[in-house]
């Protein structure tokens with residue numbers, strides 16, 4: 001079966017997580033992704049947090065599957081010449097170097113556009129061009145702070161908190177992938193390439209849009225009724241941290257289940273959806289709440305919502321998180337067990353759907369990784385191992401017309 005992106009060649013000048021997550025997604029869908037890495041060292045994540053000596057770290061293998069690796073010193077004239085050839089024959093160049101690094105290397109947007117006017121040049125930076133912080137280098141947690149996630153995550157009596165989800169890195173990579181695919185469709189119409197830029201700050205903020213909603217509501221009415229601070233606590237003039245409160249119109253909280261005293265993850269998330277109030281009461285055996293004016297409407301419940309959650313915890317006390325969800329699902333209540341990474345890694349449904357896959361690797365044996373979360377009716381993205389450093393150098397160079405002697409010469413000057 002041909003894959004939709006087959007025939008699209010991508011120069012993958014990315015490192016760490018934000019860029020590699022983008023190009024990995026495109027590789028799963030069939031693009032020919034050539035990762036360009038510095039000879040001898042390569043992407044820094046190959047060495048970071050190694051669990052097996054001399055084998056690429058999981059950080060690298062889980063973000064670089066389905067790619068080829070070309071080692072190339074693009075600061076050497078000989079390396080630049082190879083890169084220029086590759087640029088002329090590629091559709092997309094993706095990079096997430098620090099600000100100005102590509103320009104310093106001699107490959108500004110103008111130069112790239114001159115070499116290949118059809119090429120799409122896609123970049124991740126911490127802040128968008130022209131932003132007063134656009135000279136800053138940025139990692140995940142920095143972006144979460146700059147994009148509004150940290151100030152709105154955590155508990156009101158604790159400090160700003162970082163999410164474990166890669167809102168700054170992989171999320172930005174996903175935004176960039178959408179930008180690249182859009183530019184490819186645009187190129188079909190115009191015949192021209194273009195520059196696609198995504199900043200980590202913007203991508204985080206895009207996911208925090210309900211908090212921007214809340215800022216405006218707060219400024220208008222002075223309180224936010226779905227936050228735990230309402231109605232007894234104080235609101236300032238900025239959106240507070242709301243702990244585990246639901247972000248929309250339906251209150252929810254993380255509730256203790258049987259065993260919480262010793263198991264830090266014996267919890268479920270329980271949502272009180274307005275129209276599900278009656279089934280909730282039936283599930284809990286509290287049918288007297290159905291028509292009680294103190295409970296009947298969302299507005300009436302809100303002032304004593306934590307008391308309601310306490311009662312639900314009483315009901316949960318003799319049920320494990322899995323038993324509780326098995327009962328509540330029958331009443332159509334939006335809920336889920338708080339799952340650990342160990343539980344997810346061994347979840348048969350996730351294995352069957354290809355969301356978690358086991359990939360054989362030349363040096364590691366096999367490793368688990370996250371497969372495509374996007375499912376298609378006509379294609380099952382297959383995950384293949386990440387490349388060893390320089391594994392495809394010869395193959396790529398020969399494809400560009402270099403002879404064995406040329407490759408030998410390039411090796412002699414340490415350009416590849």
Ligand code: CAO
Nearest residue numbers: 016017018037038073074075096097098101126137138140
């Ligand atoms: N051959 C020769 N030189 C190469 C090369 C190659 N194949 N690949 C990269 N380089 C050089 C670059 O030209 C650059 O050199 P100069 O700084 O001398 O111009 C250098 O290597 C890379 O610089 P960098 O700024 O990208 O790397 P860093 O480790 O100092 O910073 C990071 C890393 C991630 C903070 C920075 O790249 C960044 O801010 N990127 C944009 C935001 C981003 O994507 N962050 C997410 C990272 S995931 O958490």
